Amino acid sequence: MRRRDFISLVSGSAVAWPLAARGQKKRGPVIGFIDPGLAQANGSFLVSFLEGMRELGWRDGENMTVLDRWVENQPAQLPGIMAGLLAERVDLLVTGGSLVTNGARAATDSLPIVMVAVGDPVAFGLAQSLARPGGNVTGLSNVSLDLVAKRLQLLVEIAPATKRVAVLADSRDPGTPTYWLQTRDNATRIGLTPQLVEVATADDIDSVFIGLPERADALFVTINPLTVANRTKIATLALANGLPTSCPIRDFVVAGGLQSSGSSLQNDFRRAADFVDRILKGARPADLPIMQPTKFELVINVKTAGAFGLTVPPTMLAIADEVIE
Known part of the structure; x- marks a missing residue:
């Protein structure tokens, strides 16, 4: 999906979220994308992730299916969203922020989770260490002591x-x-x-x-x-x-x-695609080091x-x- 296509979808009066319709025919691996905010405000994060996936040869609706879900700043909705995605038999989750990532980890300790913008995944109990997470969660942390x-x-x-x-x-x-x-x-x-x-x-x-x-x-x-x-x-x-x-x-x-x-959240979501690509090709989240901001x-x-x-x-x-x- 090109950025201008996304913007036109957002601005259209008949838009129904999530973008990936629940009744669509799934193709390839199924990825659940969960953002804590509103699609209209944070839609650029999904666009960046999809762009990163395309650069690696993955196209939504062709050789993968992305089911995007938006918590809309209402944490009480998260358990229902997680239950719905698990019922859809997703293969992997991409989560934004510590609240969503913690909620996803509480719902499953086996499904691979690629996180973005989590402050301290070790302190939160999401990983044993940044170098070797050791569980089902990896991705990008935005923690920086400096x-x-x-x-x-x-x-x-x-x-x-x-x-x-x-x-x-x-x-x-x-x-x-x-x-x-x-x-x-x-x-x-x-x-x-x-x-x-x-x-x-x-x-x-x-x-x-x-x-x-x-x-x-x-x-x-x-x-x-x-x-x-x-x-x-x-x-x-x-x-x-x-x-x-x-x-x-x-x-x-x-x-x-x-x-x-x-750090740029758009860039971080694009970088998350590399983790997803590697996991879909057989890598284990436990073995993929959690990345910190580089710029x-x-x-x-x-x-x-x-x-x-x-x-x-x-x-x-x-x-x-x-x-x-």
Whole structure:
């Protein structure tokens, strides 16, 4: 499926999700694709995965079948989605984020699972080690011990008046406690005062911004399904409340956030295709090392910086992978 084909499907009034119709005739191995968010918001991740599979010779509807399912930021739907995919006798699962991956692992300890964007799979009990997972889960982790410190330092460089930083996180994400401790310790180390601001629904995001400018000078957004799905809302509210924002991925900055440093989720889903290809050709997830990010993109929105009255240091502009004007 070409990107423009996907966009036209999304924009059509008669679209029915998932893309892979439940009654379709299955061809080749059957792959269950589970994303924690909305198809309309996160559809580019599925597109990237399908593009990666095509590059390896796999085409949906021809020599494989992809059944995509969308949790729509409602974790209570996940058990039903998993039960449905197991009833469809899928051969492999591709899961996005720690919440979905944990749910998939709880439902099956034998079906191969290729994860994307899971913070610490060893701490979550998904793998024995990154080098040798040892179970039925492998894929890509977005954990990086250096990235949190780097993001905080970049935030201070672009917004030097920052002393108090609010850390926006999803209270339902199993990775939040670990991420918060890393952020708290790194923020304190460079003289910042961090505070955890937790949300559980999209409506919570609106409410937590009330009075936040009186308690914080800037916003540090953690990466999880809820924040990714509501990236435009977060960027808009941060701008309206005068809070320069450190974002985890490029998509936030495109939506109006100030700057981001992180791996590309689109690229990570494309890389997941390599794991799927190898497993379909006989490899065991237990033997496939979990990959960590190899490249971090620095993206800066100079229009947003101007709205905050900030001047982006020339040295930062020089090393940026992308500058949005």
